[in-house]
Amino acid sequence: MATSITLTEHDVQEEFFARGWTDGLPVVPPTPERVDAMLTFAGVTADNIVGSVPERSRNITAEKAAINAVMAGCEPQHFPVVLAALSAMCDPAFGCNTAITSTGGAALCVAVSGADLESLGFNTTRNALGPGYRANATVGRAMRLVAMNVLGARSSDLDGSSIGHPGKYTMLVAEENPPEGWAPLRVELGYDEKDISVTVLATEGPHQISNQLNGTPEGVLATFTAAMTNPATYGVGKGHQVLLVLGYEHRRILVEGGWTRQAIREYLTEATRVTPAYLEAAGIVMEHTKQNDMTPGIDGKLATVRSPDDIFLITAGSAGAGWSAYIPTWAPTVHSVAVTKKVQPAGSGLPLD
Amino acid sequence: MSKIDVLSPIYEAEQPPKVLMANRLTLIEPVTITVIENSKPHAKELLSYMAEGLHERLPIAEVVIHSKSSAGKPIDADEAEMLAARSHLVISGLGD
16 A cells, blocks of 8 residues: 655645656645545556556556546546556557657657547547646646656656657547548547547657648648658658547548548558658668668668558547647657557456456 | 645555575686677667677677667567577677
8 A cells, every 4th residue: 555644735735846756737635535536436446456567667556546647637537548548558569668768758648539538528629639628638647647656757767858848748639529431549449439448659749730721632641741751750761650630621621532541541651651862861860770770662762650550540629720730659669559458437447458 | 734644656666576696607618698789879889899898808709799679678588588598698788
């Protein structure tokens, strides 16, 4: 059981700041009652193991997850989402140890897909990646607090980020139900329409994509291609993964133009292949190590994403002038891949493998 | 002012099990040393240079450089077993 300390409510903030237990923002005091409410809602016990990071000899218990979720400001109804996301983060394929250590400074980006996310308080529309919504803000924040407090991902300890980015405080996108004719992300990933899924990716910050005047699918996809082939992004030409947040106008243009999600992913996989000369013109040096062998393929090009499955499409954001967002993973897939888990219903216990 | 109980959010370490030193072996030549490089740019060059230095200074028959597939991940159990089978000593290093 977690150690308990007794403080005046006023002193909690300063004591937690002094001990390095926060992300720099004030926290909700994790009282035993609030932590119990989290555990009870999810149907887990304090000593249940949510996941492990063997390289750090650390387990994440449900109790520590709940304490940090309370501190982040989560409501109990959000805790099963946090548990599923933490379970995904601890999957060996995600490479948690390196994702939260790397100089590249990755966010623990959570993409949530569910039929009625609004009922849980998630914002899927206007300002989809912005502030103002408790569920979006606090679930993402809980991930980072667990990484800091349980796994030691602090600047003073094992987080080696050179620059980092604001998405390391919190980063979550909730899917708006896609236009008719398109399946949601969770169905594309093999889950049931009725499920809620979380996909966790270790990412750079979001790059906003603007295309406001070209109403053709080809024009929109050409702009996406340009955004996805910025040579300054580490994974370009090295085979990383991408989360594309399709805004209102862009997804309508694509779906009305007859583009399926699979066709978009296939198109972008091919269109984002780049030549060594293109990268070298931007000052990038070709690597020829075992982990990054930048020897071009028979077409003379390098893959930015190796497979259509390395592109995750999610629909979110309200009507505007024509905006989407591109969120690349911080490193090639040899280091880390996105992992998806199903969120367990209330009272149903830990996420399943 | 009223007081409240709050719970610690940090990892609270269990007492780690004691790990004993490996037995010291009397090596029968020829001795093979494997150096694991982490596959970052220049790591192989740096560790190869160190391996050459070892080769010059010690009675070592062979120094083998093994490149990891990802700097961010540990070698897997099969790889570890293979390295252990072919080496008298394995040195892990990194470059960045």
